[in-house]
Amino acid sequence: MNGLLLDVREVSKTFTRGGLLSRETIVAVNKVSFQLAVGRPEILAIIGESGSGKTTLARMILNTETPTSGRLLLDGTDLAAISGSGSRRAFMHKVQPIFQNPFESFNPLKRVERYLLMTRRRFSGTAEESTAAAAVDAALHKVGLSLKEVSDRYPHELSGGQLQRVAIARALLAEPKLIVADEPVSMIDASLRMSIVNLFKTLRDDLGISIIYVTHDLATAYYISDRIMIMQKGSVVESGDARTVLKAPRHPYTQQLREAVLLPEVSDPAANVTHGINGPISPAAPERTT
Amino acid sequence: MHADAEQPQRDQDAQPLLSVRDLQAYYQTSHAGVRRGIRAVDGVSFAVRRGEIYGLAGESSSGKTTLIKSIAGAIRPPLEIVGGSMEFAFLPGYGGLHRAPPAELERIRWRHLSYIMQGSMNVLNPVRRVRSSFVDFAYPHIGGSRRRFEQQVIAHLARVKLDPSVLAAFPHELSGGMRQRAALALATICRPGFIIADEPTTALDVVVQKEVLGMLRGIQRETGSSVLFVTHDMGVHAHITDRLAIMYAGRLVEEAATTEIFGNPLHPYTRHLISSLPRIGDDAPRQGLGGAPPNLADPPSGCRFHPRCPLAREICRREIPVMGESAPGHRVACFAVNQGERA
Amino acid sequence: MAVFLRDLLRYRAEFRIGVALVAAVLLLSVLASFSPYPPDSVYVVPPDLPPSLTYWFGTTSRGQDVFWQLSFAIRNTLLFGGTVALVSRLVALAVGLISGYKGGWLDRVLMSVNDTFIVIPLLPILVLFYFVMRDRISWLMLALIMACFGWAYDARLIRSVVMSLRQREFTQTSLFSGMSTRQILTEEHLPYVMPILFSTTMNNMVWSIGLEVTLAVLGFTDINTPTIGGMIYWANQHTAMVAGIWWWIAFPTITVIMAFIGLFLLAVSVNAHIDPRSRLWSVGGAS
Ligand SMILES: Nc1ncnc2c1ncn2[C@@H]1O[C@H](COP(=O)(O)OP(=O)(O)OP(=O)(O)O)[C@@H](O)[C@H]1O
Ligand SMILES: Nc1ncnc2c1ncn2[C@@H]1O[C@H](COP(=O)(O)OP(=O)(O)OP(=O)(O)O)[C@@H](O)[C@H]1O
Ligand code: SF4
Ligand SMILES: [Mg+2]
Ligand SMILES: [Mg+2]
DSSP: OTTEEEEEEEEEEEEEESOSSSOEEEEEEEEEEEEEETTOOOEEEEEEOTTSSHHHHHHHHTTSSOOSEEEEEETTEEGGGOOSHHHHHHHHHHEEEEOSOTTTSSOTTSOTHHHHHHHHHHHHSOOOHHHHHHHHHHHHHHTTOOHHHHTTOOGGGSOHHHHHHHHHHHHHHTOOSEEEEESTTTTSOHHHHHHHHHHHHHHHHHHOOEEEEEOSOHHHHHHHOSEEEEEETTEEEEEEEHHHHHHSOOSHHHHHHHHHOOOSOOSOHHHHHHTTOOSOOOTTOOOOOO | OOOOTTOOSGGGTTSOSEEEEEEEEEEEEEETTEEEEEEEEEEEEEEEOTTOEEEEEEOTTSSHHHHHHHHHTOOOTTEEEEEEEEEETTBTTSSSGGGSOHHHHHHHBTTTEEEEOTTGGGGSOTTSOHHHHHHHHTHHHHOSOHHHHHHHHHHHHHHTTOOGGGGGSOGGGSOHHHHHHHHHHHHHTTOOSEEEEESTTTTSOHHHHHHHHHHHHHHHHHHTOEEEEEOSOHHHHHHHOSEEEEEETTEEEEEEEHHHHHHSOOSHHHHHHHHTOOOTTOOOOOOOOOSOOOOTTSOOSSSTTGGGOTTOOHHHHHSOOOOEEEETTEEEOOHHHHTTOOO | OHHHHHHHHHHOHHHHHHHHHHHHHHHHHHGGGGOSSOTTOOSSSOTTOOSOSSSTTOBOTTSOBHHHHHHHHHHHHHHHHHHHHHHHHHHHHHHHHHHHHHOHHHHHHHHHHHHHHHHSOHHHHHHHHHHHHGGGOOHHHHHHHHHHHHSHHHHHHHHHHHHHHHHSHHHHHHHHTTOOHHHIIIIIIHHHHHHHHHHHHHHHHHHHHHHHHHHHHTTOSOTTSOOHHHHHHHHHHTTHHHHTOHHHHHHHHHHHHHHHHHHHHHHHHHHHHHOGGGGTTOOSSOO
16 A cells, blocks of 8 residues: 555553552553655664653564554554464564564573574475575574574573574564564674674665664664654654754754763763762762772 | 771772683583583683773673673583682682682672673563562662661662652563663662673663763762673773773783773774774764684684784784783783784 | 473472472382282271281271271372362463463453452362262362362462563564464473472472361261371271370371472472572573
């Protein structure tokens, strides 16, 4: 229908939390709308306050959380209408997730290659073991790993960066049209981070995959994304072309974010020490010798 | 008020809080009868002084967490300490927590030493409310009336910008960043003398992150404690650490005052790391490091960086560069640097 | 699981004692197969003899050898407890897994059934059954009735664990790897539920055996099948304590207490071992 890959229409989500006596209602996502077009793959960055509903929004797009109100359409199909294993698999064939915490992405009691092989088998149609292993190896190579390095390993035997790359490789195996990545690079080193965001660019340009990139890292968001959405307390407070928004933020919260970015440089050693202290400085603080 | 009574002011510089000497920590796995050692930490030496924040950065899977785990005594098979020692000022004579008797460990945990592990959100008990975790872990060490304890917890949560209502929530009802802050609050509420933190702020937005770092800095200054801080976020290092060490493939490659590392990086890996950082407003393409990451089960000979190093030369393949002081307080392990040549 | 048991054996003294006690009781029950006398015949040996080398635990006023009678009794009692535990575990597992994973209306329906079973008082129901059924009540029927009441609380426990597992990201990864609900529950979640299943089995057996003994002592069960409670019932009928035949009561009591303590220690030590408090410092390993 009218060329939209993803159409998010006024979705809201409320939660209730707390014990019997002190129940409170939390509006995690408040009337958010946006669209992704078919045939024009793009990287959409979602940035915002911790607890502002980014993960909840991502989960609704992944159809693992149902909105309290509003509609989500993928390729013209209403997500609320998906039921039965057939249509659910068709949905997962189009949308795949990458999660925040690589240590939580895989069952600690199982070997990681299990998920790679499973994904390949379930979504490729062919069931041949040898080609499955080759395909898994190829996907791992795209993220700078190989099957040899991860085979027979449990999640705790891989580092955070390795696990996150395995998670990306797994998502690629389903050959999706949209990847929803919730803080995919927050636990890996700066250099690898660049390899992965460059990989996202390649996925967009060469494979035509759109990516929703939830992050706290404004610099990489600036570096790779086409569009950006800034969220605060469940609402989108500013959105638009990534470079424009980040270079000249309009909304006060965006400006605040922009100012709080810690630059990777030390201009004045004295400023380094006094930054951001909100408690009283005790006179007993030891002398510093640097 | 919590200042360590047993911390004589004068030998602050003389005796570091923690000194690690030539530490080797391997994951010893045996596979179908073949023993395989992953040399995740291989000959690391450094010292953390009293009252300083010591930063540690480096490549993913270079062994930072392994190093931290060894120091914190969280050593479980297949991880083994193969060589070297870790001496704490508050636990002299044992050469590491893993060699200390359980009674001694009980004494120092929480009060003297607190360890925030990577992915620390998982510390919170998933089937109980956040309040129970605080009561279980921190109450025995703080004591007093439950009322006062609760107030103390609420005040402490406020320092990491968390609302008291999180106490009544289950961990899965909190966002990732909220869980991470709850875990951080839990680890710091007893105001330990030495905080070991492995990526404690990765899930926070920059505004909250700044507050939380301020809190950590505040506690550190009030109690004169030391912090060993691991993160990939070089902005955080620039902002909070006093000295910074860079790790690559199980070894330290460079260590200096944080200002020095950013202002005058010497090791080729450090240089690459610093130059790969993207900035807002800068559209130049950045590249990740080329070549394959080292395999720690069979690391490259000589300098472990040589297959990917632009300055590599003959000697790098054969010999292991040792940490040499290129300037006072600036140590580098690189033949090119130590022989006075720079790129 | 194997690693788990090995760690338990190595690090927990309670677990070792528990295993020893349960093993001793099990051994006694296995010996029943070698009994020289059939379990229900009476006056096969001289009555009222105190423990001696020929009759280790003495003989009863009904002319039965206490040792062999006891081995039948404990076998039946354990079998009873085992049946109750097995059936109620299966129900608890099915309800807990489905309720916890599916959530929604299914969860609400299952949990309201569950709550009904938790609040209905069991003992009056059992006595009522006895008066209705009288002699037609068999131990299997009694076991099934008790199983109906034994699953509810543990199903809730399993449900809460599965609910928290469902929130974890790896469940999402499994889902998006194309696994079916059944696969996720049996392959991804079941391993986490196993320790709980194990420790509640022990508690459940203690509970059902205790209840069976109580009912039997009061005469509310099929007294012709030898059980621990049945033995004590007959001893009371013959006023064994007054007549000084203490061994008729003492040995069954000691055996069932050994079984209780053994099972209880197993449950406690497994519980302590899986207590998430030990998570804090346990890093770098699968839990
Ligand atoms: N299952 C739940 N039950 C109750 N409240 C929830 C639940 N999931 C999320 N919330 C609440 O909804 C709000 C938004 O959470 P969400 O995880 O979407 O935030 P986020 O933007 O991803 O934050 P972060 O950057 O810290 O990951 C939070 O206040 C959180 O406590
Ligand atoms: N339990 C284990 N068994 C076997 N190998 C392991 C185990 N834990 C870690 N490793 C390996 O040891 C190496 C170092 O891992 P470590 O977690 O210390 O890295 P790191 O520097 O903390 O990385 P990251 O920044 O990605 O967290 C990696 O190659 C990893 O695969
Ligand atoms: S020692 Fe040689 S290979 Fe290693 S970093 Fe220096 S120049 Fe490069
Ligand atoms: Mg989130
Ligand atoms: Mg790590």
